[in-house]
Every structure is written in structure tokens, then in C-alpha cells.
Amino acid sequence: MEYALARAQAGERVHELMARQTLNQAMLLIDTDWGGIYQYSDQRDWRSPHYEKIMLTQTSAMRVYALAHQLWGSENEDYLGAAKLIWRYLEERMGAPDGGFYTSQDADVDANMDGKTFYAMAAEHRDKLGRQPRIDQNRYARENGWVIAALASMYDATGESAYLNRALSTVRWITTNRRIGDGGFAHVDEDRGVPFLGDNIAMARAFVALYASTGERKWLDEAKRTLTFIQKQLRQDMAGYLSHPIDPNAVGVFKRPRLLVEENVAVARVANQVRWYTGEKRFGDLAEHAMRYLASKGLTDIRLFLYGVLLSDLEVSNVPVHITVVGAKSDKQAQALYAAARRYLGVFKRLEWWDRSEGPLPNADVKYPKTPRAAAFACTNQTCSLPVFESDKVAAMVDRLLTPPK
Structure with a gap:
């Protein structure tokens, strides 16, 4: 969606139609009683949701609806309304009392009640039932990084300080409870020995978003530290960045390096932003190293739908506004x-x-x-x-x- 919005802003009518149609139809997946957005529809009419609410879906949708509001908000408030409905769910049901956000909510209540039955109920009937789909109460650095970046987007689009304040309180909780030194982050508190790319690039992206939203240089410094950690800990020699370090005691298929497209897309985009913000060539080199993997023939031959690679290439190859x-x-x-x-x-x-x-x-x-x-x-x-x-x-x-x- 970000690629379509970028091309739409550049005046490409086909991408504008694609973006508008997708955003409009995806509203059918929003839970209008509790807020939040379901993961996907298993039918092409968007009316058959898979009722699980995962954090990636919530934060991605909240961000793109906020971006769409920035582009087309003068026409109506529907896109901002959609973003606020998603945020209402996160704020009311996924925020931990002492800080940070939980990870996801299951689709079904239990073996006796599926999501289709439960979510057909109005909010008051759901509450009276006394049970609900299970919430995964893990607080991962990755998911919280996504939340921080999405809240920064909401602050940018609306100017409402409540979004920024919640982003700042979340970043304080994560840096206090998931920091592992040298700018890196653990997935969970019990997992401090093995850094994961997903957690670290999500936090780097969150720091860059906060720098843009506030102009405070400490957030750019934090992004630099985390990207430097990624470079030291997760760089693969030929191209790209590993999802996690290879266990020296691993055997068989577990000895193979694991690289994820979406994570390397994030590395390319975030490192490229920091390159422009700092003027430091090393961050441009970091972005280009991720792009070597993303543009490799072995990847492009087996994956046909690589919108993230298109977006990364667009940004790495051009000058930002x-x-x-x-x-x-x-x-x-x-x-x-x-x-x-x-x-x-x-x-x-x-x-x-x-x-x-x-x-x-x-x-x-x-x-x-x-x-x-x-x-x-x-x-x-x-x-x-x-x-x-x-x-x-x-x-x-x-x-x-x-x-x-x-």
C-alpha cells in the first residue's frame, strides 16, 4: 500500500485507483464494535474475515490509513476514522497496564465458539459472555516497534499529542525492558542471548519515525546505534541480513542462513533514511547490502509479488522530499x-x-x-x-x- 500511495502522490492514476479501492474495501474487515482489523478475508468480496487480530495487521493498517488521510483527507474523514478505530482497539484491549503492547488476539473463543459466532455479537453481548478469544500477552520488541512507528504516523497526520505521548511511553518501556546493550534489543526478556533482526529493525524504524515527528536528535542517535548493532551481529557476507545468528551447534537444515524478504526490505528502507539524515556513507552501504539480497535472481525468480522490493528500490534510487x-x-x-x-x-x-x-x-x-x-x-x-x-x-x-x- 505504501508503494501505491507513493505512486498515487506522484500522479499515477492507476495506483491511485488501486490504493483507494483497497483501502475502501479493507474497511469491511474492521471490527466496528471493538475496533481493530481482522487479518484477511478468505473470499474476494472482503466479507469473510479470518478473525485473528495480529499486531502487524493492526499497525500496518493504522499507518496506511493515516498516510491516506494525509493525501486525501480534505475529501472526507473516512480514512482517519478507520485508523482511529484500529487504535481504539489497541488502546483499550491490547495495552499492558504497566507499559507496552501485547502481541495478538486469537480468532476463536474456544472449541465451542468460533470467531464468526463471537464477532457477530454486539459489544455489550460479547462483554456479557464473560470470555473472549485469547490474547497473547507477550510483549515483543518487534511488535512494540511497529506500534511506536504507527503512533508517530497518527501524530503526524493529526497533530494530536496523545498519540505521541503513547509512543514515547512505549519506547521508554521497551528500552527499559528489552535493551541488550550496544543498541540492540531482545525479543522477550527471557531471550537476551540471541538477537533477532525483526525486533531490531522494528525499533530502528520506530526511532527514525520519532526523530521525524519531534526533531529531537536523540532518536536519530538511537536509530544509528541499533543499525550499527544489526550490521555487526546479523550481516551475511554476500548479501542481506540474517533473521538471527546461526547457532554454532546447529545441525542439518538449521545450519542454513535464514533471510526474510520483509525484514531486509525494512533494513534497506530504514538504513537509507538514516543515510540521508546523517550523511554517513556507512548507512547507505548497509541499505545497498540489503538490496543485493532483495534484487538477487534467486529471490526474484521464485517470488512474483515483491511490492516491498519495488518500494525499497524506489527509495534507495531516489532523493527524498x-x-x-x-x-x-x-x-x-x-x-x-x-x-x-x-x-x-x-x-x-x-x-x-x-x-x-x-x-x-x-x-x-x-x-x-x-x-x-x-x-x-x-x-x-x-x-x-x-x-x-x-x-x-x-x-x-x-x-x-x-x-x-x-
Whole structure:
């Protein structure tokens, strides 16, 4: 969906129709009583859900509906409403009392009541039943990283601080309870000896999302640490990154390296973002190493539907939309400009807030003129806009820069 939205924003009508149709039909999978979205439909009309609610489905849908709202929200509020329904479920039913989020909820109540029967009930009847599908109460770093990134997307789209506050409280819980040193994360508390790529790249992505949402450099530093950990612990020599280190005592098929497409897509995309944010070549090299695996003939010959590879290739091969707000973080005008810049859709966007009191930006590749008040600039491919000073002019400024001359 992110690939379709990126192409739709670029003016490709076919991808816009694909994105809209998919988003509209997927709303049929949303549980309008409790919130949340079911995993998939086993019929092509979208009306036969598999009732399991897994975290990947919740956070992915919440993010893409938030992105769609940024692109088409002026037309109606349906996409934002869908994202909020999914968040309501996570907030009310999947949040652990002391921090973090649980992993998933089963489809069926038990052997005597399947999901189709249970979820046909209204919310009050479900509650009166006294039992529900089992919730897996493990709190994995991976799933919580997904939640943090999705909440950052909701904050970007709405400006509502409750989403950011919950993202920050979740990242505090995960860094306190799942950190294993050198920037890495464990899957669960009892599993500190074997790092998994899924947990670490999800947290790296969460840190990058928080940096873009807040402009606070500590989150970019955290992303760098975690990517460095991935490079040291999980790099495969020829290409790509391992799902987990190979056990030296393993035998048979368990000695084979295991690489997952979706995880390497995430590595390529996150490392490429950090490359642009920092200007450090090593992160570009990290992204390209993941792409060697993703573009390998052995993979592309056996997988026909590789949308994530297309998206990674699009981003690694191009320059991001670059929006910078120059002004003190205590300045009300700068805050309004940055909020407007957050709202601007950019599946591949470099968003920065330069408060001169903090020193140069991590990647000071653009020289901004001094202005009498806080200002926003947009740049791409060595071309920059004139500054704008009003928040309601930010989107038009970026659109003008991205619109090719006739």
C-alpha cells in the first residue's frame, strides 16, 4: 500500500485507483464494535474475515490509513476514522497496564465458539459472555516497534499529542525492558542471548519515525546505534541480513542462513533514511547490502509479488522530499510550521527541524539563509524553494517544488 500511495502522490492514476479501492474495501474487515482489523478475508468480496487480530495487521493498517488521510483527507474523514478505530482497539484491549503492547488476539473463543459466532455479537453481548478469544500477552520488541512507528504516523497526520505521548511511553518501556546493550534489543526478556533482526529493525524504524515527528536528535542517535548493532551481529557476507545468528551447534537444515524478504526490505528502507539524515556513507552501504539480497535472481525468480522490493528500490534510487523548518523549538511559529510539514504526505520524506542553538544539523548538506523569523524550506535533488513563513503555505510550497515544469 505504501508503494501505491507513493505512486498515487506522484500522479499515477492507476495506483491511485488501486490504493483507494483497497483501502475502501479493507474497511469491511474492521471490527466496528471493538475496533481493530481482522487479518484477511478468505473470499474476494472482503466479507469473510479470518478473525485473528495480529499486531502487524493492526499497525500496518493504522499507518496506511493515516498516510491516506494525509493525501486525501480534505475529501472526507473516512480514512482517519478507520485508523482511529484500529487504535481504539489497541488502546483499550491490547495495552499492558504497566507499559507496552501485547502481541495478538486469537480468532476463536474456544472449541465451542468460533470467531464468526463471537464477532457477530454486539459489544455489550460479547462483554456479557464473560470470555473472549485469547490474547497473547507477550510483549515483543518487534511488535512494540511497529506500534511506536504507527503512533508517530497518527501524530503526524493529526497533530494530536496523545498519540505521541503513547509512543514515547512505549519506547521508554521497551528500552527499559528489552535493551541488550550496544543498541540492540531482545525479543522477550527471557531471550537476551540471541538477537533477532525483526525486533531490531522494528525499533530502528520506530526511532527514525520519532526523530521525524519531534526533531529531537536523540532518536536519530538511537536509530544509528541499533543499525550499527544489526550490521555487526546479523550481516551475511554476500548479501542481506540474517533473521538471527546461526547457532554454532546447529545441525542439518538449521545450519542454513535464514533471510526474510520483509525484514531486509525494512533494513534497506530504514538504513537509507538514516543515510540521508546523517550523511554517513556507512548507512547507505548497509541499505545497498540489503538490496543485493532483495534484487538477487534467486529471490526474484521464485517470488512474483515483491511490492516491498519495488518500494525499497524506489527509495534507495531516489532523493527524498526534504522539508526543513529553521527556527527555535520554543518558537510558536516554528512549531506551527513543523506541524504543517509533518502533515504533508511523504512515504519517503526527510523532515528536519533546525534550531540553531543545537548546532548544525546532522547532515548539513543544505545552506539555509538567515531569515527574520521562523521559516520552512523544501528541497529535492539540489533544488530548494524560497522560504515560507505561514504554516498554511507549507504544502503548496512542496507541491510547487515537486511539480515538473510544463
